[in-house]
Amino acid sequence: MAFKQCVLLVVVATLVALGVNVVSPNGIDLIGKYRSLSGGEGPIVPPTAEEGDPPFVSVDEAYLEFTQAAAVFIDARDEEEFFCGTIPGSINIPFEYLPDGDLSVYFEEVLPGVGRNVPMIIFCSGEECDLSLHLARNMQELGYTRTLIFFGGSREWEANGLEIERRSECEE
Amino acid sequence: MRRIIDNDLLTLASRLFVGGALIYASYYKIIEPATFAKSIWYYHMVPGYLINLMALILPWLEMLCGLALILGIWYRGAVLWSNALLLIFIVALASTIARGLSIDCGCFKAGKSATAPAWDALWFDVVAIVFALQMWFSRSRKWMLSSSRSN
Numbered sequence: 001m002a003f004k005q006c007v008l009l010v011v012v013a014t015l016v017a018l019g020v021n022v023v024s025p026n027g028i029d030l031i032g033k034y035r036s037l038s039g040g041e042g043p044i045v046p047p048t049a050e051e052g053d054p055p056f057v058s059v060d061e062a063y064l065e066f067t068q069a070a071a072v073f074i075d076a077r078d079e080e081e082f083f084c085g086t087i088p089g090s091i092n093i094p095f096e097y098l099p100d101g102d103l104s105v106y107f108e109e110v111l112p113g114v115g116r117n118v119p120m121i122i123f124c125s126g127e128e129c130d131l132s133l134h135l136a137r138n139m140q141e142l143g144y145t146r147t148l149i150f151f152g153g154s155r156e157w158e159a160n161g162l163e164i165e166r167r168s169e170c171e172e
Numbered sequence: 173m174r175r176i177i178d179n180d181l182l183t184l185a186s187r188l189f190v191g192g193a194l195i196y197a198s199y200y201k202i203i204e205p206a207t208f209a210k211s212i213w214y215y216h217m218v219p220g221y222l223i224n225l226m227a228l229i230l231p232w233l234e235m236l237c238g239l240a241l242i243l244g245i246w247y248r249g250a251v252l253w254s255n256a257l258l259l260i261f262i263v264a265l266a267s268t269i270a271r272g273l274s275i276d277c278g279c280f281k282a283g284k285s286a287t288a289p290a291w292d293a294l295w296f297d298v299v300a301i302v303f304a305l306q307m308w309f310s311r312s313r314k315w316m317l318s319s320s321r322s323n
Contacts (some may be wrong), residue, residue, distance in 0.1 A: 001248055001249075002248035002252050005246040005248055005249020005250070006249040006252055009233060009237060009249050010229075012236060013229055013236050014232075015237075016232050016236075017228040020232075021205070021228050024205075026203065026205060028205050028206050028209060028224050029224055030224055030225055031225070032221070032223050032224035034212075034220030034221075034223055050306065060188050061214075062177055064210060064213060068206060068210075139207045
């Protein structure tokens with residue numbers, strides 16, 4: 001009896017779940033595009049990280065956000081490096097060229113219509129670069145509540161065979 | 173001992189506690205399946221092609237089991253699933269703690285802060301499974317919509 005009821009519960013749950021998923025605005029694909037790039041390794045965290053810094057994400061987590069188009073990717077390097085190769089669809093906010101004055105206004109200009117609770121994945125070239133860390137700290141201070149740091153950066157992204165967007169020819 | 177396990181009030185309390193917890197836990201997962209799918213993926217325990225299906229079906233199974241426990245319909249099946257679900261959650265949480273993964277457990281609210289301690293959820297599930305086991309062994313069928321002994 002218990003086994004029969006177990007099967008019935010699963011059948012009803014499956015039918016309801018699939019039915020609701022069809023009509024729900026938050027419905028998802030039945031088969032997701034998940035892949036493990038790091039083999040379950042955690043994110044790269046620099047030794048300069050401090051308590052209270054925005055969370056660090058692994059290449060897996062960054063890629064998942066990328067496939068779900070749920071987050072805004074921000075490249076913290078200068079324009080030249082950004083054009084040489086970046087994560088597709090990224091926005092360039094060079095940390096070293098942040099303007100003086102009210103950064104809040106500046107971020108609203110470069111991120112038009114992007115709410116402060118939208119996930120932001122900030123990166124630069126890789127482990128030798130800490131521009132992402134500094135930019136993320138600034139954004140967190142300004143109230144961007146879901147700021148995340150992908151410290152592996154464009155190098156770890158490319159090393160895992162993921163697409164890089166190149167807008168100009170550059171020497172390595 | 174037998175009298176305690178079969179106690180009508182204790183069984184009712186277990187049904188309300190475990191059933192209520194399952195319904196509460198399922199609510200946010202049903203509303204935000206994409207976020208719950210991400211939580212499952214963080215565990216690195218389920219093949220990628222199964223993650224979304226699991227994220228869709230599991231919360232409804234929790235919801236139905238919770239309702240069945242509280243109302244006393246398909247009771248034995250719901251109790252069995254409750255024990256199985258809680259055991260799966262306990263194994264998954266213990267595994268993430270053992271592997272040192274810092275993840276959002278996705279237990280009660282999909283997408284909650286990544287710092288939500290897995291330990292708290294683990295202890296809650298351990299307490300809940302004690303009540304779920306009590307329901308399995310209890311012969312009480314009082315205050316159920318379907319009260320036959322085989323239910």
